[in-house]
Amino acid sequence: MSPAADAGALLRVEALEIAFRVRGGDVLATRGVSFEVRQGETLGLVGESGSGKSVLCRALLRLLPSPPAQIRGGRVLFDGVDLLALPEARMREIRGTDIAMVFQNPMTSLSPVWPIGDQVTEGLRIHRGLSKSAARDRGVELLRAIGIPDAARRYDDHPSQWSGGMLQRAVIAMAMACGPRLLLADEPTTALDVTIQEQILALLADLQAKNGMAMVLVSHDIGVVAETCDRIAVMYAGTLVETGPAAEVLGNPRHPYTLGLMRSSPRMDEHATRLQPIPGQPPDLARPAPGCPFVERCTFARDACRHESVRLREVAPGHASACLFPESVV
Amino acid sequence: MTVAAAPLLTVRDVHVRFAKPRGLVDLLLRRPASAVRAVEGANLALLPGETLGLVGESGSGKTTLGRAILGIHRVAEGDILYRGRAMGDPMPDWQQRLRREVQMVFQDPYSSLNPRMTIAQTLAEVLRFHRVVPTDGVDDEVKRLLDVVGLPQTMATRYPRAMSGGQRQRVGLARALAVRPSLLVLDEPVAALDVSIQAQILNLLADLREALGLSMLFVAHDLSVVRHVSDRVAVMYRGRLVEQGTRDEIFTAPAHPYTRMLLTAVPQLVARKRARVVQPATEMTEATAGGCPFAPRCPQAVDRCRAEAPAEVRLSPTHIAACHFAGG
Amino acid sequence: MRRWSPSLWIGIGLLAVIVLAGLFAPWLTPYDPLRQDYGAALRPPGPGHWFGTDSLGRDIFTRSLYAIRTDLVIGFWTTYVPMVVGVLLGAYAGLVRGWFDTVLMRVIDTALAFPFLVLIIVILAILGPGTQNIYIAVFLVGWTMYARLARAEMLVEGGKDYILAARTLGYPTSRILLRHALPNIIGSSIVFSMSDFVLNILLVSGLSFLGLGVPAPTPEWGAMVAEGKDFMQQAWWISTLPGLMIVVTGVALALLGDGLTHRLGDRHVTGG
Numbered sequence: 001m002s003p004a005a006d007a008g009a010l011l012r013v014e015a016l017e018i019a020f021r022v023r024g025g026d027v028l029a030t031r032g033v034s035f036e037v038r039q040g041e042t043l044g045l046v047g048e049s050g051s052g053k054s055v056l057c058r059a060l061l062r063l064l065p066s067p068p069a070q071i072r073g074g075r076v077l078f079d080g081v082d083l084l085a086l087p088e089a090r091m092r093e094i095r096g097t098d099i100a101m102v103f104q105n106p107m108t109s110l111s112p113v114w115p116i117g118d119q120v121t122e123g124l125r126i127h128r129g130l131s132k133s134a135a136r137d138r139g140v141e142l143l144r145a146i147g148i149p150d151a152a153r154r155y156d157d158h159p160s161q162w163s164g165g166m167l168q169r170a171v172i173a174m175a176m177a178c179g180p181r182l183l184l185a186d187e188p189t190t191a192l193d194v195t196i197q198e199q200i201l202a203l204l205a206d207l208q209a210k211n212g213m214a215m216v217l218v219s220h221d222i223g224v225v226a227e228t229c230d231r232i233a234v235m236y237a238g239t240l241v242e243t244g245p246a247a248e249v250l251g252n253p254r255h256p257y258t259l260g261l262m263r264s265s266p267r268m269d270e271h272a273t274r275l276q277p278i279p280g281q282p283p284d285l286a287r288p289a290p291g292c293p294f295v296e297r298c299t300f301a302r303d304a305c306r307h308e309s310v311r312l313r314e315v316a317p318g319h320a321s322a323c324l325f326p327e328s329v330v
Numbered sequence: 331m332t333v334a335a336a337p338l339l340t341v342r343d344v345h346v347r348f349a350k351p352r353g354l355v356d357l358l359l360r361r362p363a364s365a366v367r368a369v370e371g372a373n374l375a376l377l378p379g380e381t382l383g384l385v386g387e388s389g390s391g392k393t394t395l396g397r398a399i400l401g402i403h404r405v406a407e408g409d410i411l412y413r414g415r416a417m418g419d420p421m422p423d424w425q426q427r428l429r430r431e432v433q434m435v436f437q438d439p440y441s442s443l444n445p446r447m448t449i450a451q452t453l454a455e456v457l458r459f460h461r462v463v464p465t466d467g468v469d470d471e472v473k474r475l476l477d478v479v480g481l482p483q484t485m486a487t488r489y490p491r492a493m494s495g496g497q498r499q500r501v502g503l504a505r506a507l508a509v510r511p512s513l514l515v516l517d518e519p520v521a522a523l524d525v526s527i528q529a530q531i532l533n534l535l536a537d538l539r540e541a542l543g544l545s546m547l548f549v550a551h552d553l554s555v556v557r558h559v560s561d562r563v564a565v566m567y568r569g570r571l572v573e574q575g576t577r578d579e580i581f582t583a584p585a586h587p588y589t590r591m592l593l594t595a596v597p598q599l600v601a602r603k604r605a606r607v608v609q610p611a612t613e614m615t616e617a618t619a620g621g622c623p624f625a626p627r628c629p630q631a632v633d634r635c636r637a638e639a640p641a642e643v644r645l646s647p648t649h650i651a652a653c654h655f656a657g658g
Numbered sequence: 659m660r661r662w663s664p665s666l667w668i669g670i671g672l673l674a675v676i677v678l679a680g681l682f683a684p685w686l687t688p689y690d691p692l693r694q695d696y697g698a699a700l701r702p703p704g705p706g707h708w709f710g711t712d713s714l715g716r717d718i719f720t721r722s723l724y725a726i727r728t729d730l731v732i733g734f735w736t737t738y739v740p741m742v743v744g745v746l747l748g749a750y751a752g753l754v755r756g757w758f759d760t761v762l763m764r765v766i767d768t769a770l771a772f773p774f775l776v777l778i779i780v781i782l783a784i785l786g787p788g789t790q791n792i793y794i795a796v797f798l799v800g801w802t803m804y805a806r807l808a809r810a811e812m813l814v815e816g817g818k819d820y821i822l823a824a825r826t827l828g829y830p831t832s833r834i835l836l837r838h839a840l841p842n843i844i845g846s847s848i849v850f851s852m853s854d855f856v857l858n859i860l861l862v863s864g865l866s867f868l869g870l871g872v873p874a875p876t877p878e879w880g881a882m883v884a885e886g887k888d889f890m891q892q893a894w895w896i897s898t899l900p901g902l903m904i905v906v907t908g909v910a911l912a913l914l915g916d917g918l919t920h921r922l923g924d925r926h927v928t929g930g
């Protein structure tokens with residue numbers, strides 16, 4: 001990355017290595033993952049199921065269960081401070097205030113037994129010491145900001161009374177309550193309908209523009225990140241295989257996996273009747289082989305791919321690919 | 331409509347309702363039992379070899395309609411005819427025949443297989459039970475089925491937990507194909523899968539349709555998915571079919587505002603950080619009784635829409651839409 | 659392919675040891691389970707009496723062995739018969755729902771509205787005392803627990819698509835119930851049966867103490883545990899061995915049940 005880019009980095013992840021100790025060996029969930037998110041920017045993290053997106057997000061907040069999770073190396077610099085080295089008490093403060101997270105399933109992100117409003121403002125009372133009535137006023141404001149009609153009355157509703165889309169809004173409001181500088185959204189729309197997905201993405205973009213916060217938006221759908229993100233990072237089998245500005249990555253993909261993801265997505269803008277799937281399946285993370293992790297499924301693979309080690313290398317300013325032969329990808 | 335071929339499946343004004351559970355308070359107050367109207371007056375026809383995409387948001391009644399066709403849910407009103415004969419016809423062996431001719435593939439590849447049976451056991455049970463092949467041919471037929479759905483033979487002895495979502499979905503498909511059905515109801519068969527795997531399954535379905543001459547009712551919540559497999563598309567909103575047409579009609583000339591909403595909601599593969607306006611969370615607003623059910627969310631709604639339910643407008647022999655302004 | 663799970667082996671092994679010990683009790687010990695010997699009362703465990711003697715000087719080890727005969731029969735009637743009946747009824751109700759389910763739930767709710775013991779004593783008052791009537795009484799109440807448990811599990815399992823798939827393939831209800839659903843839902847009932855077995859043995863001994871069940875000198879674990887309670891300070895050993903026997907038998911039966919579940923799931927493996 002260019003030094004100029006470093007200056008504005010809010011979050012900088014360096015060579016993060018996470019493993020799960022399981023019976024029959026270690027699962028390497030992320031291997032040498034490095035990226036950065038600048039102030040006010042949205043980074044889209046895409047990759048298929050099991051590629052390590054959720055593990056990565058949770059690791060940033062130190063939310064992984066340990067054991068079995070183990071951080072084997074690397075640093076997570078937030079505002080220049082290594083989160084991995086902080087005492088747990090300090091980390092607890094950062095969670096929810098400076099960095100907040102939205103999870104995939106809105107139905108299980110809220111407790112079914114408490115009023116939604118109280119759950120949304122819980123962070124304000126804990127971290128900001130707001131009184132119950134002050135929190136309520138702020139909570140109603142928050143619910144209004146996320147587009148809940150009649151917010152004052154619905155503050156006391158229970159989760160079962162709201163639809164999935166509304167609950168996900170509430171979860172977002174909860175994350176936004178303390179005005180975080182970084183929001184980690186782990187597949188916030190995967191459990192929702194396309195129409196509701198559109199509303200939620202609009203909401204996130206709107207909140208981000210208003211508060212100038214940075215966001216990491218995780219999705220397995222490359223279309224979702226295409227529409228919302230400034231930059232994209234493509235993840236495969238625990239490694240980042242391509243990073244760069246959204247327009248650049250989508251317009252000029254330089255890794256066969258990115259290209260494969262794009263080709264296999266059903267599209268509305270061209271008359272395709274047959275999709276082009278990526279053949280095969282992702283490799284077993286418990287048995288990492290030397291060489292490029294994508295080699296078994298890659299149509300561009302050559303002999304060198306099997307043993308030469310791959311790492312992200314810049315192919316254009318700000319655009320990096322982990323393919324040994326990025327020029328041949330078309 | 332050209333009545334060249336007799337339809338394989340006819341759904342005629344079908345209603346499906348679920349009784350809402352009544353609490354103790356309701357019983358004591360003698361409140362009348364109310365019902366969720368999951369499907370209201372659905373009309374469909376499916377020709378042999380044809381694929382119909384059924385699209386709508388979650389809760390719109392797609393699964394319910396699909397299951398009603400399988401006889402899992404009771405039809406409260408209307409008829410479902412298979413090869414011109416009512417599904418409930420008392421003809422001897424008719425039920426048994428239906429169970430073989432109409433099959434279903436489920437959405438969730440994780441719960442749709444018995445966790446205690448290997449893949450070979452699951453398939454062999456179907457083959458034996460329905461006597462699809464003679465007993466000594468069962469093993470070979472299992473092998474053939476795995477081949478058909480593109481699974482390696484080594485998977486035969488695996489338990490579902492040791493397979494990926496895409497592989498399990500292939501097993502689900504093999505189980506449905508084992509009885510050699512003519513009609514396949516697929517309930518969001520790729521919704522739980524990653525795009526790269528989703529494309530594999532969609533292509534497999536297209537190939538099978540070619541090879542076996544299957545008719546398919548393909549349920550999805552995402553229009554972009556049905557575009558690749560359907561000859562015709564039906565759009566469902568809150569239990570009603572609001573638009574039906576050929577694939578081209580729906581994708582190039584959508585007539586119902588809801589269809590247009592679904593179309594624009596599909597994320598595109600073009601980097602464009604759209605300027606967005608926060609839309610309110612309208613999905614809970616109730617439509618006024620007697621009006622158009624879509625009115626609370628419809629960008630084109632006028633007063634008439636809230637007062638008067640739109641009738642179906644026929645735009646072409648194959649294209650109908652239920653909107654006051656569908657005609658022009 | 660795994661056919662015989664370790665739990666099945668261990669369960670069978672343990673149970674075989676217990677049954678054989680019961681059968682061959684007269685050859686395994688020189689003492690008479692009933693003969694009292696005041697000279698040898700309350701002896702701690704030692705060379706002559708491995709597990710000590712009780713307040714009447716009877717050898718605990720001997721009595722524990724002879725008690726196997728009584729207690730396995732009690733366990734069978736008070737735990738496993740209710741379990742089989744309850745699980746089948748509950749699972750069936752959970753699968754088919756409808757009126758059968760409604761009726762069954764009403765019956766169960768009514769039965770569970772009364773305290774367990776009170777209900778049993780009322781039934782015994784009607785039927786009159788005697789071991790057989792105890793079995794009947796415990797059965798009449800006990801199956802409801804299993805039915806409720808199995809029904810609850812079945813409601814969840816029945817919503818899963820593989821059960822639906824079996825239905826769309828036209829499999830008969832009995833096949834869906836026995837081959838597909840039961841192996842996946844019976845686990846919790848088996849776990850429950852373990853503690854149920856222990857409690858039932860103690861319950862029967864309690865009833866015997868009231869003069870409603872097994873008559874006094876007959877060796878029976880529950881009664882021995884109850885007797886030992888009074889001597890806890892001076893002679894801890896009186897309850898220890900019979901207590902252990904109850905638990906070990908419960909565990910053995912549960913392991914066996916767990917193993918059988920796996921077998922049930924794999925039963926239609928032919929040539930696979």
Ligand SMILES: Nc1ncnc2c1ncn2[C@@H]1O[C@H](COP(=O)(O)OP(=O)(O)OP(=O)(O)O)[C@@H](O)[C@H]1O
Pocket residue numbers: 020021022027028029047048049050051052053054055056068220285
């Ligand atoms: N608690 C755990 N124990 C062992 N392995 C784990 C654990 N959690 C995750 N993994 C493994 O780590 C890898 C990455 O998982 P992760 O959940 O991050 O994937 P993901 O990219 O978020 O996928 P999805 O799209 O399904 O959410 C997978 O191989 C997974 O099996």
Ligand SMILES: Nc1ncnc2c1ncn2[C@@H]1O[C@H](COP(=O)(O)OP(=O)(O)O)[C@@H](O)[C@H]1O
Pocket residue numbers: 348349366367368386387388389390391392393394395
């Ligand atoms: N077994 C059921 N009992 C009660 N209501 C049901 C049942 N199944 C579906 N419904 C209701 O029927 C409506 C349509 O549901 P469904 O067919 O599952 O929609 P879709 O498949 O389009 O998401 C929803 O309101 C749903 O809550």
Ligand code: SF4
Pocket residue numbers: 255256257292293294295296298299300301302305310322323324325
């Ligand atoms: S390094 Fe080789 S195998 Fe890996 S993506 Fe590039 S061409 Fe394909």
Ligand code: SF4
Pocket residue numbers: 586587588622623624625626628629630631632635640652653654655
């Ligand atoms: S009838 Fe009115 S409210 Fe209904 S879809 Fe048409 S324009 Fe919208």
Ligand SMILES: [Mg+2]
Pocket residue numbers: 053054055186187
């Ligand atoms: Mg995830």
Ligand SMILES: [Mg+2]
Pocket residue numbers: 388389392393394517518
């Ligand atoms: Mg559905």
